[in-house]
Amino acid sequence: MTIRVLRPGLLTTVQDHGRHGLQHLGLCPGGAMDPVALTLANALVGNPAETAALEITVIGPELHFEHDALVAVCGAEFQGDLPRNRPMFVPAGSRYRVGRAVRGARAYLAVAGGLAIEPVLGSRSTYLPGGFGGFEGRALRHGDVLHLNADSAEVSRARFASLKGRTGQTVRWWAPPLTLPDREPVLLHVIEGQHWEAFEPASQRAFLDAVWRISPDSNRMGFRLQGPALARVTEGDGSDEILSGPTALGSVQVPSGGVPIALMADHQTTGGYPRIAEIVSADVPRLAQLAPGASVHFARCSLETAAELRRDLQERLETALRGIAWSYGT
């Protein structure tokens, strides 16, 4: 049961929902940059949400399926052969190309039955900075052979046969994309960071007023944001040292050069740079869907609003999952 990698794409890694509970050892949870799209991709092929899938970034891979497989690609819209947000039956011997992203930056390719990958520290996610997890701790390369779990071809045939609304090798319906931002600049909600007060009032305003562009120098650890330089209030004694402390997914830290960095899935667990803001958890997957060059702006919100946004996203995800489950007759 294998998939052969003919072309790896820009950055294709194995990801699941990450490894939690190890931040005190300096290890961030990592996992899918857009966990909502990963959950949908898994649901579309009948997998439990925690199953590992391929995270595809900006330029997709070309794959040779050596056995029957039921697959789904969810998240960003890519050119190429695979229909978006739908389960698709791929017969043994097929080649499929996921082209270039036309909207969004990341998609998840899930296979019914799941990839045969050993968990490391409780997760199958690839942690690139540490070189472990996922497929040999690295991004996929030309010639790699991904093994699927033993019964995945049978599972794929049986699941596809049980689906409602089949037409040809796919279905007539699709799951809604929940994290694809519609128009730019993309609005991201933030709450004040721990060091908000440490920034000059003009920089606080600039942070909220400016349109920021995702820098090409961005990766799974963090997105650099191009815009006005942000300045700190200098203390009376001239010191501007911040005591190094814990960070979180979505923290916006500002190193001394004044260029903010939004911390993403593979972020450092602590940092010595002041954090001007924290992007709310419901908006982080939408940020993850932006490629370098895309623009964002920030709006301050309360913790209550952040919780509402979080619950709203969760409800929309659950509605989509119920719809998919219904199509599987469960």
Place this chain on the structure above:
Amino acid sequence: MKPERIVPLGDLAAYVEFSRTLDLEVNETARRLAAAVRAAADPRVRDVVAGLGGVAIHFVPAIAEPAPALAEAIVAQCVRQGLPPAKKIGRDLEIPVCYDPEYALDLEEVAERTRLSPERVVEKHQKGSYLVLMIGFAPGHAYMGGLDPALAVPRRATPRALVPAGSVAIANDQTVVYPYAISGGWSVIGRTPLKVFDARRGEPSLFGTGDRVRFRAIGKEEFLRIAAEA
């Protein structure tokens, strides 16, 4: 014992701040609180991270209350039940370090800056007893306090693009051991043959917050022997 403030760290975490400056007593309180919160094993808590001046508590997305309120209630309960004594947190570790010039990339420079001979720098570093104040920056990367003030040097103006894994380095009043070959601005004065972080090990991180650390000087032969076994 009472936190100065509890601030949101996004909507799924809160930071319990005791101090904005480094104070060893405060750091000890942070470590004791972190140990207590972890031991309480509240199902809503995903991660507990002790920083130099406070503790971050990360929650599952399904929490109903605001993160700071939840953190406050958990902290209050831990304080009521009593925090574990500092002595019970962490282990006593002896870390072999080879201070040979081959590994001690910045020893000469540190000697010049501190106006000590390289031998004295090594002796002072090796004689110290250290305490892991925080783990961060990279998996297993331990910030240790207890460096002899005579060895205080600022961070290097230009960070090295790649500091070899296992490098033992100093800056200001702390010492660190680099777990991976990563970029860093601390002055490298030796190297340990031990694997600092190994995801395949049952206990992946060599260091934990609160560990008491001593360094044992070893020769190159022993370094190579231990490295071969690790």
